[in-house]
Amino acid sequence: MISEYTNDSTNGGKNLFDAYVTTAKIADLVASHQLDIGIVEGHFSNSQLIVEELSEDSMVIVASAEHSPILRKAQVGIIDLENETWIVREQGSGTREATEKLFQLFEITPAKLMQFSSTQSIKVSLEAGLGISLLSQWAIQKEFKNGDLKVIRIKGLPLSRQFSIVTKTSFQTKALKVFIDLLRMNKILTTL
Template sequence: MDQQLRVFISVVEKQSFSRAAEELHMTQPAVSQYIRTFEGNLGMKLLDRTNKYVRLNKAGEIVYHHAKEIVGLYARMENLLMDLTNKVSGVLSIGSSYTFGEYVLPHVIANMKKSYPEVHPSVTIENTEKIAELVKGHQIDIGIIEGNIKEDSQLEKEDFLEDRMVIVASFNNSLTQNKGTIDLGELERQTWILREEGSGTREAGEKIFQRLGIRPTNLMVFSSTQSIKEAVIAGLGVSLLSEIAVQKELLHNNMKIIEVEGLPYTRNFSIITASPYQTKALQELIRMLKEYGLKRG
């Protein structure tokens, strides 16, 4: 059954029997047989398929959601059993929101690999809302998020690092030329380049608007911090970003912080987990994240 689940998941995510076969190092007929057997065991079709596409039907959506959770739990069980050897090893699935995941997490993982080469991390970068959903569904071992999430008894949340949020613009923006007090009306009229709903950075932006008493109407939405930085540098508008994310750009004078009374705005990066059973690898990652937070604090 475990292999049937893995084949089914691969076909769904690759949207193709042939691409799934390639990923799993199997023949396409073997993949097709696994799916037929799986559907036969469940007594219903899970996939709508033609020569052009493979798609989940309603039954398939239910099975896919639970299959991901089952495979995640099975992998965690294997890792916990491996821990009985007292070695820090095994697969470690990490989810992170964009700011921490793109600018800090790679360095933490590099340090971990130096100390524990037998740990094999896999990383998923998504917005805060999605990472919380994956942790709750046991599809990843740990989430590192920015901002708040809805209270949930299934999730353990612990703050470990304070983050400063600043308003940034290109050097050609009129606000960066102003050496006096910033006119909030002019700030409100700017094009604001923001992340999508569900992002911790977007949540911080909305709170800043409330704090400053402004309601910008000219908004542009990008799905990654890197694309927002490029848009700001290109002169498309202003944004609210983590100081962690813009250190290089500030150093090389590609953008400038707009000093506004009441800023910078601070928020926390947090660790979230869902399982009371933690592998040694996960425990060590959490220790290293907290250590990083203490050094930055």
């Protein structure tokens, strides 16, 4: 989809940027006109912004296919999850928000937490066998397909969350309109 947008002559030569920042930070950047659009997965409160739901995402607990003893268990219980090192995103991230929701839902108090500021760092840590994490099925498609990461099946999962488009104004440049239309058409997120 990004390739389609950048090759489209109607986008006015606009640039596209990618950054690993939190939902709250993206909302602030859109509100202050530093970004024209944000794609977020978490909740925030800002009445100045227009939010349009884009796609549903599923969150699953994952671990290294090679290193994780938890995957060898016939049935994984809450105590097993508590005894694992949880690799999480930083506060303010939608993924962290979903992880905290999971901890509350299952009354999990992890024995140990490791915190990173990007999903990529978490995936590398998981592949190294450093722990388990709650991640988007969309974010782990390649690692799942390659057999590097495995989903830990737990009753009550996956959790779902919404990806949304965030803008400041209903006025849109032609390039922004083209990009938003591509997002809507492609419903960029799929599940495993």
